[in-house]
Amino acid sequence: MDREKLRKYAEVIVKVGINVKEKDGVFISANTESLPLVREVVRACWKAGAKDVITDITDDDFILARYEEGHDYIFDYYPEIEIDYYESMMKNNYHDIYIGAPSIDLLKNVNQDYQRRSQEAEMKAMVRLDKYMNSGKLKWVGVGYPTAKWAKSVFPNLSEEEAVEALWEKIFDATRVNEEDPVKSWREHDANLKFYEKWLNDQNFEYLKYDGPGTDLTVYLADKHKWVGGSSETPDGDRYMANIPTEEIFTAPHAMKVDGTLKATKPFSRMGKIINNFSFVFKNGKVVEFKAEENPEILETFMDMDEGGCRLGEVAIVPHSSPISQTGILFKSTLFDENASCHFALGNSYAETIIGGENLSDEERKNLGANKSMIHIDFMVGGSELSIIGYKKDGSAVQIIKNGEWAI
């Protein structure tokens, strides 16, 4: 990999992503395969004046060894001291960089029950951290790194080396690293997202109507919902970009007021498995019917996790012509694919999608219609045939998306 491009990518992550300021603490979570990028990111953080850069480097084999050799009792156990550590970082405003890749096939031969129990134990333990994540004080960013397995799953006909190079190029396209001045380009893109964010907030829609192949859905928005796109702002006025890439404008649906049918337009991948062609029927906000061509249990496990797992927590608008769509590939990674397509998420809503949500309790947000859950699972519903019409309280209607594109 061209080190100069890695440097530019690291610069986007550190300057646009978490926008490191003098005396910021930084926590970087990554896999051994991404070390060449991590090195550049660490360097860029120190250069930007960080007081501390903590790196948490894991390895596929560490993860696998736990499942393959660990004794049965550990799968219901999540160490409290890890949560204490994360909590102390969050209390001290450490900002987070997640460098990741979908873990293709890694866990496919691993005991499913161990995975389910581990995931549940982890999510339960993590609940304690929600209030910090919701405080809006933490800057964070998630970015991708092409592992060999991921690249081969996207480009099965290329050699491993060629596939990694090809995926790098797609990632550099999607993250604007291939442009002359990536940081400047991100500033312009952010301004564009902010235009749509403002327009949607000005409309103050009561509900949205989705029409597309297999989709006929009415989605009310949460009371005091707020559309959010592009950069976020901490209470101190620091801007950050929580996902790179990001093309979406999203808000909180009303967890109790979603009705109709909904068909996903792209596959969903988790725990090393892919679900194709799946659809839902919603009634009073709740999933009352769920079908999938194969592996339905992958999503069902999440939906069964708690009361909010089978209700929507996010509605997001992305034009079908986004740069991620234009790469012409299915990344098989939510981080990228959700930015190629309008989408929803089952599960938790983001506090920032409610006006003043950072200062409300879970209960107060829930009373406004914002969903609460341990899970947050995105799935795609875009495509060139999608139409979204917004309805205001006075009954007037405005076409938002037509044939997959912004209609305004």
Added chain:
Amino acid sequence: MDREKLRKYAEVIVKVGINVKEKDGVFISANTESLPLVREVVRACWKAGAKDVITDITDDDFILARYEEGHDYIFDYYPEIEIDYYESMMKNNYHDIYIGAPSIDLLKNVNQDYQRRSQEAEMKAMVRLDKYMNSGKLKWVGVGYPTAKWAKSVFPNLSEEEAVEALWEKIFDATRVNEEDPVKSWREHDANLKFYEKWLNDQNFEYLKYDGPGTDLTVYLADKHKWVGGSSETPDGDRYMANIPTEEIFTAPHAMKVDGTLKATKPFSRMGKIINNFSFVFKNGKVVEFKAEENPEILETFMDMDEGGCRLGEVAIVPHSSPISQTGILFKSTLFDENASCHFALGNSYAETIIGGENLSDEERKNLGANKSMIHIDFMVGGSELSIIGYKKDGSAVQIIKNGEWAI
């Protein structure tokens, strides 16, 4: 590297080193270069029933980037939350595996003042952890891994690849991994060390007299000193081997009662530099004169760190014919070289080298003569010409070491 040998080495580390039991927590600290070994060690820990295996993987470039890009203020700063994290691990009896290598030349072009300030800030912050380290409850082990740079510094005439292979072989010899049943061989070796440990404790020497080239030194032992060698035992009766390899029997000298001259017999390496041919004059336990052919400041920095930095905290006996000596090489690593040779350490004494020391305060140990310091720096004083005679309170004398070998 032959994966089977790595597995055997990992088994020695996990079974003999920290002797992992069901429900133990484990903390592994290592560098990215040692990943092939870390993977085997992680696997062996889970297999042995660990409840949690935390890996802290650093990288030479992370360390370098901090010195090269970090802003000035960070070099006086050590993050308290890191100490909190270590403290919570220690409170919860996480046992420690340190996989390391001397960092040859890594920091040679880095601002020396930054290094000195960083080291001081770190050591001051770490003081809070002393009581856990001294409690005797934690099992820990330090082991070596041949990095390319380390191997080249030991075998400068071999290619990088050959040097790494050659150093692996020397490490496998020194750690008994090349023997048929390394774990069994370690049990036998431990019994042998325990024989000398008991003999030395039975003698209850008041002081030792060292004679060798450039050395003419009288070293009183601390009141209630205890000789320790081979495995240690936690209060719960769990055995562990804190260094692999280990060939030494060591105890606490009296910090106020060391007099005479002392000449090191092997080079000392720290912070990327080597000190050759250095010697001390002691008076009433304190270094009153220090000479080195080159780079004296490396050791002086440590000796100036605090009041105990210029007094002895450890005296250790190793026969000149130890397997580490027999490898015929200078490892340029304290972990190995100290086990080729009788040695001393400047700085802190180990609580376990005082009878009941784990339950005494720092002040109480100090009153018995045990030294207290932030530093602990080993240097070698062995060789084929060394004589050590032990003197008892009744005036009788016993030859302990003659011509570098056990005389008993």
